[in-house]
Amino acid sequence: MTAHYDARETRDQAAREADLFSRLPEVLRAAMAAPAYAERLRGIDPAAVTSRAALAVLPVLRKSELPALHKATAPFGGFVATPAGSFARLFTSPGPIFEPEGRQTDPWRGARALFAAGFRPDDIVLNTFSYHLTPGGFIFDASARALGCAVIPAGPGNAEQQFELIEAYRPVGYSGTPDFLKILLDAAASSGRDVSSIKRALVSGAAFPPSLQAEIKARGIDAYQAFGTADLGLIAFETEAREGMVVNEDLILEIVRPGTGDPVASGDVGEIVVTSLDPHHPWIRLALGDLTAALPGPSKCGRTNMRIKGWMGRADQTTKVKGMFIRPEQIAEIGKRHSALGRLRLVVTRQGETDAMTLKAETAAASQALHEEIASSLRAVTKLGGAVELVRPGMLPNDGKVIADER
Incomplete structure (x- = not known):
């Protein structure tokens, strides 16, 4: 069994940067075909944006702006050039913010996060993220199926029916919030139901404090954290090194001083800004409003991409x-x-x-x-x-x- 999802995870960081920034100009051209990006990036020559310094000159798009922009120009605020019907699924998050799912394999880039958490092809996964209108359930569902897993689309709640599924299918993996995992385990213990098949978990969407981590581990489940959003999918994920989170491939992650687009000094805490290299639905310097800091050097697990400390609070301090x-x-x-x-x-x-x-x-x-x-x-x-x-x-x-x- 290999230790990494693919060879891209262990390539030289300079080679990764060269690859990302050689692809970025074409992604910028695709973005500027959409009217909102054309306006925001007016005067920008995509061919000249081939470094982090050049990218840092571009304006940030704050996630907090999206609800008003999406209301003004439905459904995607003018930031998507292709018609809504060209996507596979169409979602909404509170705001509202409208999110499309692409037709490609693993559109949310989550398969490698599941792999890092120990999930493997032919595993059965109990997915308890919501499947109702918001992308959460489908992010982890599509990612698990891209890895070759079978998925139980459980969603949250209805523990009794979930116990029936768990006892029948014997899933080895769990994806969902850490809170609901504890609820399931507590309810199973009090009612005498057998959920012992679950041995590993990828959790997200809520705090996973050390006390809860220790409790889940004591119950025989090896749980890992992932950081993602409904706009971008999985952005960074924990590995067996347990030292921060490794940034996902095909993303350019910057850490900027809150309220600006200016990169912070190495190691300083700042706001996460992400540029995605999906030409069908690109995000150019999307400021998430979440704080983190970069960790020095590569992970001990062998993955060479940038590492971050994980979620460290909110940047919107108005x-x-x-x-x-x-x-x-x-x-x-x-x-x-x-x-x-x-x-x-x-x-x-x-x-x-x-x-x-x-x-x-x-x-x-x-x-x-x-x-x-x-x-x-x-x-x-x-x-x-x-x-x-x-x-x-x-x-x-x-x-x-x-x-x-x-x-």
């Missing part, structure tokens, strides 16, 4: 101070005005019955003049006055938080 919205991009603008600054964090508190804010800024060149200049920029950008505190480089937490609302 808050309201004295009736005015303050957004991460405003804090980023202050940083751009003062080259001597490193990390910034706006801390919002209450003083008596009044909102108050303090901008903490890392700098190695603290001075009264710089203090006054930053205070002036803070007022000019946010239209509100606030205190400024200059701190030494490395004093602010590396957690991606630009605005900390402590009220």
Whole structure:
């Protein structure tokens, strides 16, 4: 039994980057055939976008923008050039955001994530993600079948009927949320049902804290985590190395400072931005609103793609101070005005019955003049006055938080 899904997972990282960026111009041309991308990328020469630096110049498309865009131009906001009927399935997620499933094999890129979790051809998989209108159930269903597994399309809930299926078919694998896996195991134990055939799991869609990981492992199930979205499918996945998550193939993942499209320094926490190389339904710099950080070096499992720490919170830290919205991009603008600054964090508190804010800024060149200049920029950008505190480089937490609302 091979240790990896295919040879692409272990190729030299430089070769992978060269492959991704040699394919990107054609994907950009396909994207720009759609009216919304044509407008957003106006003036861009696809042939010139052949590096991460060139990609970072392109505007980000925030997932939080999609509901309004999809309502204005149904069904896909003008970001898909081909007709809806050219896809295999059509879904919706809350917002609404409308998501199509392609006709190709493994359209959600999940087979290699299942393989990394120990799933193999001819395994029977109990898939408990929802099959109703949203893509979740079909993401894992299509991925398992692409791997050669048989799928029980169980969906969530109805534990008694699921026990009948488990006892009859004896599935070796489970896909679903970690919460529902615990519910199934608890209900089986209390009712004397046999679910002992389940030996491995790929879980997603909810937190999987160490305490629950230990409980699931103690019950004889080897469970792995995956990170994905309804727009892109599986983005990154855990491997037997248990050191972060390996980014999936055919995706370009960037980590940017929240509120901007600017890549963070290596190891810094920032917002996940993904570009997919599917010319039928490309995503160009889709900012997911989720935080993570890159891990150095390749995984001990032998996979050489970029590794991330996994989900580390939300990047959308917009808050309201004295009736005015303050957004991460405003804090980023202050940083751009003062080259001597490193990390910034706006801390919002209450003083008596009044909102108050303090901008903490890392700098190695603290001075009264710089203090006054930053205070002036803070007022000019946010239209509100606030205190400024200059701190030494490395004093602010590396957690991606630009605005900390402590009220």
